[in-house]
Amino acid sequence: MSDVMIEARELSKQYGSVHALQNVSFSIRRGEVVGFLGPNGAGKTTTMKILTCYLAPSSGSATVNGADVFGDSLGVRKSIGYLPESTPLYTEMRVSEYLQFMANMRGIKGPEALKRIATVAEQTSLTDVLHKEIRHLSKGYRQRVGIAQALVHQPPILILDEPMSGLDPNQAHEIRDLIRDLGKERTVILSTHNLAEVQVTCQRVLIIAKGQIAADDTPDQLRARAGKPRFAVTLAKGDAAMEESRFRQRARELLSALEHVEAVEERSAKEGELTLVVVPKGFDDLRSAISKALAQEGFVIMGLSQEGEDLEQVFRQLTVGASAASTPGASSGKGA
Amino acid sequence: MVNTLTIAKRQFRSYFNGPVAYIVIGVVLTLLGVFFWNTFFLFGRATVREMFTLLPIFLILAAPAMTMGLIAEEKRTGTIELLITMPVRDAEVIVGKFLGVLGLYAVLLLLTLPYPMSVSTLGHLDWGPVWSGYFGLLLQGGAMLAIGLLASSWTDNQLVALFLGAAICFAFWIVDRFLPFLPTAAASVFEWLSFDYHFRSMARGVIDTRDVVYFVSIIGFALAMAFRSLESRRWR
Numbered sequence: 001m002s003d004v005m006i007e008a009r010e011l012s013k014q015y016g017s018v019h020a021l022q023n024v025s026f027s028i029r030r031g032e033v034v035g036f037l038g039p040n041g042a043g044k045t046t047t048m049k050i051l052t053c054y055l056a057p058s059s060g061s062a063t064v065n066g067a068d069v070f071g072d073s074l075g076v077r078k079s080i081g082y083l084p085e086s087t088p089l090y091t092e093m094r095v096s097e098y099l100q101f102m103a104n105m106r107g108i109k110g111p112e113a114l115k116r117i118a119t120v121a122e123q124t125s126l127t128d129v130l131h132k133e134i135r136h137l138s139k140g141y142r143q144r145v146g147i148a149q150a151l152v153h154q155p156p157i158l159i160l161d162e163p164m165s166g167l168d169p170n171q172a173h174e175i176r177d178l179i180r181d182l183g184k185e186r187t188v189i190l191s192t193h194n195l196a197e198v199q200v201t202c203q204r205v206l207i208i209a210k211g212q213i214a215a216d217d218t219p220d221q222l223r224a225r226a227g228k229p230r231f232a233v234t235l236a237k238g239d240a241a242m243e244e245s246r247f248r249q250r251a252r253e254l255l256s257a258l259e260h261v262e263a264v265e266e267r268s269a270k271e272g273e274l275t276l277v278v279v280p281k282g283f284d285d286l287r288s289a290i291s292k293a294l295a296q297e298g299f300v301i302m303g304l305s306q307e308g309e310d311l312e313q314v315f316r317q318l319t320v321g322a323s324a325a326s327t328p329g330a331s332s333g334k335g336a
Numbered sequence: 337m338v339n340t341l342t343i344a345k346r347q348f349r350s351y352f353n354g355p356v357a358y359i360v361i362g363v364v365l366t367l368l369g370v371f372f373w374n375t376f377f378l379f380g381r382a383t384v385r386e387m388f389t390l391l392p393i394f395l396i397l398a399a400p401a402m403t404m405g406l407i408a409e410e411k412r413t414g415t416i417e418l419l420i421t422m423p424v425r426d427a428e429v430i431v432g433k434f435l436g437v438l439g440l441y442a443v444l445l446l447l448t449l450p451y452p453m454s455v456s457t458l459g460h461l462d463w464g465p466v467w468s469g470y471f472g473l474l475l476q477g478g479a480m481l482a483i484g485l486l487a488s489s490w491t492d493n494q495l496v497a498l499f500l501g502a503a504i505c506f507a508f509w510i511v512d513r514f515l516p517f518l519p520t521a522a523a524s525v526f527e528w529l530s531f532d533y534h535f536r537s538m539a540r541g542v543i544d545t546r547d548v549v550y551f552v553s554i555i556g557f558a559l560a561m562a563f564r565s566l567e568s569r570r571w572r
Contacts, residue, residue, distance in 0.1 A: 090346075
């Protein structure tokens with residue numbers, strides 16, 4: 001048995017004259033947690049719908065756990081647990097009834113089904129609400145029901161379309177932990193347009209933009225592409241002894257004099273405050289040096305943070321860049 | 337096959353978790369009560385023929401009302417996507433849905449049994465035509481439900497499904513009544529197409545294989561079209 005769980009070859013999908021996907025190729029190994037990242041309408045959902053056999057690609061093909069989406073679509077569907085976008089559920093059913101139905105549909109019956117339901121309810125913390133009707137559950141709980149449903153047959157592959165959208169930070173945190181846990185023994189694909197999610201949950205990121213793969217890398221590598229970190233320090237101007245322009249100049253001098261500093265820029269700030277951005281020469285963390293230097297001179301530091309370390313910039317570069325650079329038919333499939 | 341039954345069972349149960357089933361059954365039984373007893377004592381005969389005339393008319397609206405949500409609502413809420421990405425064939429989904437609503441319809445028919453039963457206490461009721469009439473109702477209702485299911489597969493809006501389904505059922509019902517205005521050749525074709533033409537003899541107690549084949553064909557054809565419609569999503 002090969003280690004490749006999902007293999008997409010030159011997938012394209014057209015809706016009328018719209019190219020939703022163009023020659024997308026990638027392969028995903030056993031045990032990987034992969035994030036599909038991209039702006040809305042970039043082709044993430046379409047890719048997932050093809051892998052789950054809901055849609056057929058216009059051209060190209062895909063293999064899931066050794067089964068072809070055309071030749072053995074039932075085989076593909078057996079290996080997948082799927083949570084579609086916006087978590088569609090039969091809201092008039094009770095959670096236990098619903099999970100029972102989904103288990104039955106997966107060919108799991110009787111006591112075995114009850115056992116599995118108990119297990120996934122435990123995993124997704126649903127045990128307390130099993131008897132409740134789904135329509136009375138909060139968004140966070142519904143999301144968990146959606147995930148529980150995808151787990152009930154213990155599939156080797158999980159495909160989750162925006163599993164964390166619409167959740168409050170606490171709920172998102174729980175779901176994130178759950179997904180990370182699941183990723184230990186399963187192959188997981190999840191889609192999102194939230195960068196923070198990818199950073200904490202995924203080992204690998206496929207950035208999809210305009211129906212093409214714009215990047216395929218680890219979050220760390222992608223972050224490195226974002227370039228150097230920058231440091232923003234905010235000072236209080238409250239000290240009346242120093243007049244405004246001297247205050248500003250003194251602060252800039254101090255920071256410029258530090259080691260490894262390439263430039264100091266000023267940024268608009270609140271009334272009574274001054275924000276300066278320090279651009280370092282290398283990748284050093286200058287935060288302690290900055291705060292020490294300023295504190296010694298009696299400056300009051302209101303805030304000090306490191307910026308540009310997240311994926312946001314890369315994401316913007318890649319997705320915006322792709323729109324400018326994309327030429328129809330150009331293959332950007334950069335599969336592993 | 338197992339999947340088909342699982343889907344049918346869920347569908348049947350879910351009817352009783354929502355208002356539609358209760359409303360449809362309630363309205364049909366109320367209307368039947370009003371119209372049936374209204375004329376029953378006028379004729380003064382121990383027969384339920386009137387019921388077999390009335391029910392198909394009510395079903396023109398009642399059958400599509402029962403089926404309108406079957407696929408349209410699943411499309412609107414997106415649950416169809418999960419259902420279809422289960423390891424089931426599209427055909428199993430369609431047949432399962434059909435059997436589910438047929439079950440609801442069977443409940444409706446069972447609830448009309450008090451009519452022949454009470455009539456039989458008032459006079460001598462010939463049960464032969466009653467049973468064959470029920471058999472005919474099951475077939476004709478099944479055909480109307482299949483048409484309603486087809487309409488439901490065309491849209492994600494329940495109201496649109498209701499009106500499309502009702503319009504088609506109405507056409508199959510009314511066509512029989514327009515025959516005098518049609519040229520003779522066309523008339524016989526249209527007569528053969530009408531529900532009533534095939535149902536009439538069953539309501540009188542005669543079960544003809546050709547009538548059974550007619551209704552079963554309508555059911556099969558409508559379900560096959562619904563299957564195509566569901567499947568077409570993959571290629572669009």
